[in-house]
Amino acid sequence: MKTRQAAILVLFLSLSIAAILSSCSSLPENEPNANSTGDSIISHLDLLVDTDPEQCIAVISNLFEQQREKNQSFDNSIIGEKGIVLFRKAVENIGFLFKKAIASQDILTARRLSFSADALVQYVSFYDSLGEIVSEELSMIASPAMRLQLALWEAENKFKEHGYVIGKATLSKAHLGEQEEYSFNKIEDFSIENLKSLIETRDPKEYFITWAERAKENNDVNAEAWFESLSSGQMSYSPSILVSDQDWLADAVSSVVTVYVDRGFKVEGGYSVPDRVLGTAFQISEGLYLTNYHVVQSEIDPTYKGYSRISIRPSDNPQIRVPSKVLGWDEELDLALIQSAEHARSTVMLPPPGMRFHAGDRVFAVGSPIGLENSITAGVVSSLSRKIISFGEAAQIDVPVNQGNSGSPLFSENGVLVGMVFAGLPSFQNINFALPVQWISLSLPDLFERKEVIHARLGLMMGKGSGQSPLVLADLDPSLSAFIAGDTLTSINGKLTKDIASIQFQLASVPKGALCFLEAQRDFKPVRRLRQISHTDGASLIPAWDRIHKNSILEGLFGARLTQLKESTKVGGLYSIQWVCPAEPADEIGLSENDVITVYKFRLDEKNKVFILEFSAKSRLSGYFERTIHLEFSTESATII
Structure with a gap:
């Protein structure tokens, strides 16, 4: 520290x-x-x-x-x-x-x-x-061999401290972050004998055999198959060998509980009415359940000043309420780990790395819509990679979702956990969302730390762009300011960058404070930087408002590189547009390179959590007809890596 x-x-x-x-x-x-x-x-x-x-x-x-x-x-x-x-x-x-x-x-x-x-x-x-x-x-x-030894060592410690589930989750997270490096061909470049001068080593195959035995003891057949494949030297794992009990649906129902949060009373129409929050949770280890953060938010949100008590209702005895408590939470991924003295009859095992679902796959959700316990709904995966959350991505599903379904486990046809239901759009039919299981696996080890999970970042605000690599919109680091709007980020730690979510996925396994090697292109010339992953403001741009030049925030939100025609320490006045990022606000309203805008107002409305921008523009694409435009941007950005 x-x-x-x-x-x-x-x-x-x-x-x-x-x-x-x-x-x-x-x-x-x-x-x-x-x-x-x-x-x-x-x-x-x-x-x-x-x-x-x-x-x-x-x-x-x-x-x-x-x-x-x-x-x-x-x-x-x-x-x-x-x-x-x-x-x-x-x-x-x-x-x-x-x-x-x-x-x-x-x-x-x-x-x-x-x-x-x-x-x-x-x-x-x-x-x-x-x-x-x-x-x-x-x-x-x-070397990757060293990081593998450290991951195995950490998993052993977690196993001794918290048990099988957290130990396996620690290994899964390490594997998800470095699948390409964990090949025995690369590991042999630095044999165990070479590493012994620095660390007490053990053959990874012996570890994996031990973990396969532990998986068997816990009836975790998928993990058993995964560890056996690792012990035989196959570092890549094919989901096609995933197996499941034929009675998986009955087990799934008995692993689910209803989450009941009593928030006292609220006033509606001049009357006091009960204020209750319903959700679903599923058991991942005896007495430990996963649910959504927003279901239990009143239990841990310091800004909430009212009454709040959380309990669970077992699926086989929904008349009782068993007091519970929140152990850890991840607001950005909408996850929470809760503990209760009540043990469900079955446990849901998170699958090993490599499990993915695809558009068109049939899926099942088990939950408590409007408090109706043990409800099973079915549908298909409509689409993947929906960037609707600030960290990670969601899968779009057409499984019916109602109030109380939040936190419902989502299963594949053969009973493997593939995600967790977390949101629906009430005004639209069959447009609902689930968090894919790989993101749950990344967060799970940190949820056991009994505190809020903070996803550290590099401090770069990105745009999608129109090419194969995402584009930098703003550098939120006031000390380095190494990147400018328009830089094309090509790789991080030697891995090619695909999109914002995949970068966030890669960085989720990098310890906070570690150095990362970034490569980018600027005007067809290389840009290289070593940078710590130490940005801990999450998705909020409010802390950056007083820390960096406000023009940088303006560029990041607007999606354009701007040159202030009259130098000033304040934001505002005449700007020339030097570059416009495709599919960002500046592009959407028809602005292009060399257009000139006049910014009248750019301010933070902290109460409503929005940035307000008022400006006039004469753009080439609109025939230089002057327009006055008012835009509002959320202070939460889903594009910070």
């Missing part, structure tokens, strides 16, 4: 670099000379290199890349040759801290440092002048 001293140093360093390197007009008139400011930055990097070497590396590499983009050598940066020296020391400290974490059995820190080392190795491979900095030891720390 980062110390308060490190946080202060990072903030001071960020402000110092921003004051020197930013081209915005908010720079002070009497700017300090380059040498004195460089010395100031160096003195703070000297401290940061020991307290937070990953942040130190991110800052220095950003300076390096600014030099490369100007076709200048690294040692000509604002901190001169000292940059290489500090970069080398920070890299060495990653190795030192990794060994310290292993010695103290701090697996989370060790995993974070392994991910950072991997990103670092990829970055320095582009530069001969930095190549010698990477030692054989660092390469071992960065």
